[in-house]
Amino acid sequence: MFDTVLVANRGEIAVRVIQTLRALGVRSVAVFSDADADARHVREADTAVRIGPAPATESYLRGERLIEAAARTGAQAIHPGYGFLAENAGFARACADAGLVFIGPPPEAIALMGDKIRAKETVGAAGVPVVPGSSGSGLTDDQLAAAAREIGMPVLFKPSAGGGGKGMRLTRLESALLEEIASARREARSSFGDDTLLVERWIDRPRHIEIQVLADAHGEVVHLGERECSLQRRHQKVIEEAPSILLDESTRAAMGAAAVEAARSCGYVGAGTVEFIVPGGDRGAYYFMEMNTRLQVEHPVTELITGIDLVEWQLRIAAGEPLPYGQDDITLTGHAVEARICAEDPSRGFLPSGGTVLALSEPRGAGIRTDSGLSEGTEVSSLYDPMLSKVIAYGPDRPTALRKLRAALAQTVTLGVPTNAGFLRRLLAHPAVVSGDLDTGLVEREAGGLVPEGVADEVYAAAAAIRLTRLSPVPDQGWTDPFSVPSGWRLGGTPAPLAFPLRVAGLEPVTQRPPTDFTVTDDTVTVTTDGVTHTFHHAGAWLGRDGDSWHIQDHDPVAALLSGAAHAGADTLAAPMPGTVTVVKVSVGDRVEAGQSLLVVEAMKMEHVISAPHAGTVTELDVTPGSTVAMDQLLAVVTPDEPGGEGEGTEAAHG
Structure with a gap:
């Protein structure tokens, strides 16, 4: 076993790897960018090395800096986690050239399976079923579009160089092919440094099943059963x-054997995952999609039902140890379910969010595991992936595991950063999820009904109770100045009802009176409204309950007017999320059509297209490519056409 291992990653996966290193008595080295100088993974490692500025392209993606950090700290091996350089064959080769062990498969296996086109050809030759699609790499936009038409709509465009849903585009209309291809290429280039795409037939209502494999350097390959990953949004797994x-049992054995053959076909060593798609309505059919040549985000559910620490066996295999068991020794016991907690705001269309973690409470206990990179004070920016933590529940059966996970998500508190925890709790209670009637489109179809409309009255009541408590004076030696009591008293008249103007971003302001029955402590507030008692966590201007959170600000109409908020309206385009403007397609004075794409904002590896709200002229444009923008920052103004003017219709134009 190694003496020292450098963890070439950040966040929850870096913390996770460091925990296993500590359990094995191996010294851990963390790396960090300027944005992560005080991050949890830095504090938990035995030592840490700065590798560059905040952008990943100048720090976590700089392989030479990681190798230099390993040399400086005496590390014999590098664990890449997932994301960043975990599936970069060039980095794996550079580690070997520097005399370091890359804790992952050989560079040749990474290169082969990292090229989805070659991967499909290789496993297909080994007898593994594959999804029909384009063959050959380096296709131009026109060639990809032609291949899509030949396959038949709808189709799925996928980056050949990476996974995780980044750059994937489901396209149902032939007229949208070229625009979707261009968008997929941009996102693939941003995420993987390679914009090569392939196109596959889209299988409606599919299930996404993946098989975990372990392969040692002595020829032994086993699978550890499957994971159900069908609950997805934008091709990103959420549960x-x-x-x-x-x-x-027979299908499990057949898919497991196919996964083992796929691993053997590329000379695989280490922990990997073979992903399959199962057509809706045909439980016995399955097609190879891709192989992830790294540890998966969802590896904890496999660990819990097998009792095998996958990170430990990544390390042991990399150190040359043989697997101590064969396929017949692997047993699956109980059931485990994982929820990914992401920095995104369901009330704003699941756009990436950010901010400072003001209050944090993560669930623990019997049958509950939380893998997290968070701590109070953590700054969540738009620079990196939005996943913050994972909550995993284990039970003797599926209903128990689901019930435990719902309860754990209700206990999850992350104030200061909007997350999807409350949404996931409601998703896990959906009848189709409870019954197991899943497919990859379920979340998208049902998302609207799982996001509450507006803000409940008791939330505003709790905010008003906190404001009143902050105004109330603290007695001085048992005496309270009566003129400092916020009673609404006024000279020569009856007391005025005390009320607070409050506002949640995106909603109309409300004026709320404090409830008559409430209790406020340093971190909780309990209010009784209509005979029902509600308890919230609070920190600063944030309230949280059952995994949901609200940022409730004091509303000052004069300040709003002076800040330009009153300028907002149907003509203005504001940043839907904090991020970076990557594309600007128009200039001031350009005439645009309703729905025309004007700008692209990117955050947390996700693109968001800003379109014209109506036909008109661009009269204001406040950003350029590369501009960093805050949430709700003004981007552009499109002044609508005058009635009877250009674009008003054929009859008006030719009348």
Whole structure:
């Protein structure tokens, strides 16, 4: 076993790897950018090395800096985690050239399976079923569009160089092919440094099933059962579980054997995942999609049902140890479900969020595990992936695991940064999820009904109770100045009802009176309204309950007017999330059509297209490519056409 291992990653996966290193008595080295100088993974490692400025392209993606840090700290091996350089064959080769062990598969296996086109050809030759699609790499936009038409709509464009849903585009209309291809290329280039795409037939209502494999350097390859990963948004998994309720023993054995063959076909060593798609309505059919040549985000559910620490065996295999068991020794016991907590705001269309973690409470206890990179004071920016933590529940059966996870998400508190915890709790209670009737489109179809409209009255009541408490004076030696009491008293008249103007971003301001029955402590507030008692966590201007949170600000109409908020309206385009403007397609004075794409804002590796709200002329444009923008920052103004003017219709134009 190694003496010292450098962890070439950040956030929850870096913390996770460091925990196993500590359990094995191995010294850990963390790396950090300027944005992560005080991050949890830095504090928990035995030593830490700065590798560059905040942008990942200048720090976590600079392989030479990681190798230099390993040399400086005496590390014999580098664990890449997932994301960043975890599936970069060039980095794996550079580690070997520097005399370091890359804790992952050989560079050749990474290169082969990292090229989805070659991967499909290789596993197909080994007898593994593959999804019909384009063959050959380096296709131009026109060639990709032609291949899509030949396959038949709808189709799915996928980056050949990476996974995780980044750069994937489901396209149903032939007229949108070229625009979707261009968008997929931009996101693929941003995420993986390679914009090569392939196109596959889209299988409606599919299930996403993946098989975990372990392969040592002595020829032994085993699978550790499957994970159900069908609950996704924008091709990103949000809930994973093991085992899948879909598979019977014979199908599990067949898919496991296919995964083992896929691993053997590329000379795989280490922990990896073979992903399959199962057509809706055909439980026995399955097609290879891709192989992830790294540890998966969802690896904890496999660990819980097998009792095998996958990070430990990554390390042991990399150190040359043989697997101590064969396929017949692997047993699956109980059920585990994982929820990914992400910095995103369901009330704003799940756009990436950010901010400072003001209050944090993460669930623990029997059958509950939380993998997290958070601590109070953590600054969540738009620079990195939005996933913050994972909450995992284990039970003897699926209903128990689901029930435990819902309860754990209700206990999750992350104030200061909007997250999807409350949304995931409601998703886990959806009848289709409870029954196991899943497919990859379920979340998108049902998302609208799982996001509450507006803000409940008791939330505003709790905010008003906190404001009143802050105004109330603290007695001095048992005496309180009566003129400092916020009673609404006024000279020569009856007391005025005390009320507070409050506002949640995106909603109309409200004026709220404090409830008559409430209790406020340093971190909780309890209010009784209409005979029902509600308890919230609070920090600063934030309130949280059952995984949901609200940023409730004091509303000052004069300040809003002076700040330009009153300028907001149907003509203005504001940043929907904190991020970076990557594309500007128009200039001041340009005439645009309703729905025309004007700008692209990117945050946390996700693109958001800003379109014209109506036909008109661009009269204001406040950003350029590369501009960093805050949430709700003004980007542009489109002044609508005058009635009867240009674009008003054929009859008006030719009348």
